[in-house]
Amino acid sequence: MAAGDERALGELYDRHGSTVYALARAIVGERADTDEVVADTFGQAWRTAGQFDPARGSVTAWLATITRTRALDLVRARGRRARVLERAAQESDAGFAAPLATGDAPDRDVERQEARQLVAHSLADLPEAQRRVIELAYFGGLTHSEIATELKEPLGTVKTRLRAGMEKLRDALTPRVSRVGEP
Amino acid sequence: MTGHSWMELAAPYAVGALDPAERVEFERHLETCAECRADVQGFREVTGQLAHGVTPSAPPTELRDRVLRRAREVRPLPVRRRPTALIWAAAAAVVVAMVGSYGAWRASSEARALRSSLAAAEAERDSTRQVLAALLDSSVATTDLAATGKAPSMRLYWNRARNIVVIAAFDLPPAPAGRTYQLWAIEKGRAPVSVGVFNSTPTGRAVVTLQMPAGVKPAVSAVTEEPAGGSPQPTQQPFLVGSW
Numbered sequence: 553m554a555a556g557d558e559r560a561l562g563e564l565y566d567r568h569g570s571t572v573y574a575l576a577r578a579i580v581g582e583r584a585d586t587d588e589v590v591a592d593t594f595g596q597a598w599r600t601a602g603q604f605d606p607a608r609g610s611v612t613a614w615l616a617t618i619t620r621t622r623a624l625d626l627v628r629a630r631g632r633r634a635r636v637l638e639r640a641a642q643e644s645d646a647g648f649a650a651p652l653a654t655g656d657a658p659d660r661d662v663e664r665q666e667a668r669q670l671v672a673h674s675l676a677d678l679p680e681a682q683r684r685v686i687e688l689a690y691f692g693g694l695t696h697s698e699i700a701t702e703l704k705e706p707l708g709t710v711k712t713r714l715r716a717g718m719e720k721l722r723d724a725l726t727p728r729v730s731r732v733g734e735p
Numbered sequence: 736m737t738g739h740s741w742m743e744l745a746a747p748y749a750v751g752a753l754d755p756a757e758r759v760e761f762e763r764h765l766e767t768c769a770e771c772r773a774d775v776q777g778f779r780e781v782t783g784q785l786a787h788g789v790t791p792s793a794p795p796t797e798l799r800d801r802v803l804r805r806a807r808e809v810r811p812l813p814v815r816r817r818p819t820a821l822i823w824a825a826a827a828a829v830v831v832a833m834v835g836s837y838g839a840w841r842a843s844s845e846a847r848a849l850r851s852s853l854a855a856a857e858a859e860r861d862s863t864r865q866v867l868a869a870l871l872d873s874s875v876a877t878t879d880l881a882a883t884g885k886a887p888s889m890r891l892y893w894n895r896a897r898n899i900v901v902i903a904a905f906d907l908p909p910a911p912a913g914r915t916y917q918l919w920a921i922e923k924g925r926a927p928v929s930v931g932v933f934n935s936t937p938t939g940r941a942v943v944t945l946q947m948p949a950g951v952k953p954a955v956s957a958v959t960e961e962p963a964g965g966s967p968q969p970t971q972q973p974f975l976v977g978s979w
Contacts, residue, residue: 561806565799573794575786587798594802595809607850609776613783620751620782664787671788689752690785696747697754708913711747711963718746718778725784726777 561598568611569594571664572619579623579691589626593619624693674724682717685710740915740934741771743963749778757964764931767865767946770858865944869899880956880977887939889975891918891956898949900930904941910934910960917961918945919969920953927957932965953979 569590576589596618597604604614675683688694688702696714700707744761747753753761765772869875874896880889886906893900902918910916915934919927931945947953957973959966 558803558806562799562803565802569794569799569802570791571786571789573798574789574792577792578789583795586792587795587801590794590798591801591805595805598806599809609779610783612786613776613779616783616786617779619786624751667784667787668791671784675788686750689747689750690782693751695754696752696757699752708962711743712913714750714752715743715746718750718781721785722746722777722781726780 561594564597564611565594568615571612572615575616575619576623579620579693580627585626585630589619589623592622596622620690620693627693670725674721677724678717678720682713682720685713686717686721689714740910740932740963741768742774745771745774746778749775750782756967760929760931760965763946767944768858769854769861773854773858862944865899866901866942869894869897869901869944876979878956878977878979880958880975882975887975889958889977891977893947893979898947900945900947902933902941902943902945904935904939904943906939907935907941908939909937913963914960915963915965916941917959917965917969919957919959919973920947920951921955921957922952923954927969928953929965929967930956932961955979 572593573586573590576593577583577586580586580589593615597615604611678686684703685699688699694702696707696711699705699714700710703710741761741764744753744757748758748761761771765775870892874894876893876895878891878893880891882888887904887908888906889902889904891900891902900918907916915932917932918930920930921927928948928951930947931943933941933943933945935941955976955978957969957977958975959969959971959973961970
């Protein structure tokens with residue numbers, strides 16, 4: 553493999569490595585596993601780069617999808633789902649809510665810090681119940697039914713909250729894209 | 736066609752929250768619906784943005800070498816375009832998104848908005864074409880579904896060559912919140928098979944294209960109202976029934 557190829561991947565890692573790492577860490581928790589997930593994620597990105605179409609979505613969305621899939625697979629494979637659920641079930645912001653809610657840690661990258669603040673504010677604007685449902689799906693990999701069981705809420709309520717929360721986030725995070733497919 | 740009930744599934748699908756049966760059904764729908772695909776991508780962008788909301792955690796410095804080492808062991812899948820070029824394109828896109836000024840961010844956001852409008856327009860066009868193509872075919876059979884009473888009414892166009900069913904419904908009020916309409920194909924002496932879920936607009940109209948499951952040759956088609964996402968089997972008596 554030519555040195556140039558590696559430089560391209562290195563560039564991608566330099567731009568996105570810390571975001572991928574932080575996301576993987578938030579899902580799997582343990583450091584060694586996080587490293588594994590990050591290496592897997594960039595390995596898969598490298599292998600499947602041909603399927604990525606910049607016209608159809610951002611690099612961030614592409615990498616985040618791979619990262620979440622890999623991380624959640626690993627959590628399930630390790631049989632650690634119970635622990636993830638336990639963390640997820642904690643009501644307070646100190647529990648599972650913290651990773652999404654904390655947005656003010658210093659970062660040398662101003663742009664990334666701005667992105668972080670925008671996300672933090674958008675999440676803070678969500679009703680708590682909607683945020684929790686999204687967190688359970690996003691970090692815990694739970695489906696509608698599993699979330700309903702976990703929270704002892706009716707399935708319909710869970711579905712409505714998840715959708716409403718995601719729609720609000722879409723409006724807040726990508727204001728100009730939000731009208732797709734709506735009358 | 737806008738606001739059809741599949742749209743409700745785009746957000747949970749993008750975040751991975753659909754239950755397996757729903758997911759399979761929705762993925763089948765995505766193959767034929769550009770509008771829903773655009774919607775899913777919109778929500779995928781949200782899941783990407785959310786990665787920035789995670790507590791920052793600095794990767795160990797040696798991880799970079801490990802990532803590059805791993806890449807050396809992995810052969811990129813053969814693609815038409817060279818992966819290197821795409822990786823560079825991806826990296827360049829990131830440079831614009833992350834290093835660019837606020838102005839660049841605005842510009843890229845406007846570009847995204849334009850792409851979205853274009854995608855929506857294309858979706859609308861695709862959907863119209865799809866309906867037309869399905870209708871203008873010698874293999875098309877039609878049947879009218881009648882209700883006990885008068886309104887609503889529905890006509891089905893079944894393109895047997897391509898296994899496509901176009902629904903045209905009239906005077907059908909939209910399903911209540913959390914509910915959906917579901918079309919069933921019933922073969923003689925067998926359990927109903929779901930053709931798909933749909934909803935009508937506030938004006939009581941629905942023009943929806945669904946895929947008839949392969950190999951199913953219904954004697955009767957029927958419509959029930961089901962919980963959002965549809966049911967594996969009807970949970971109530973159909974209110975619209977027609978035979979082929």
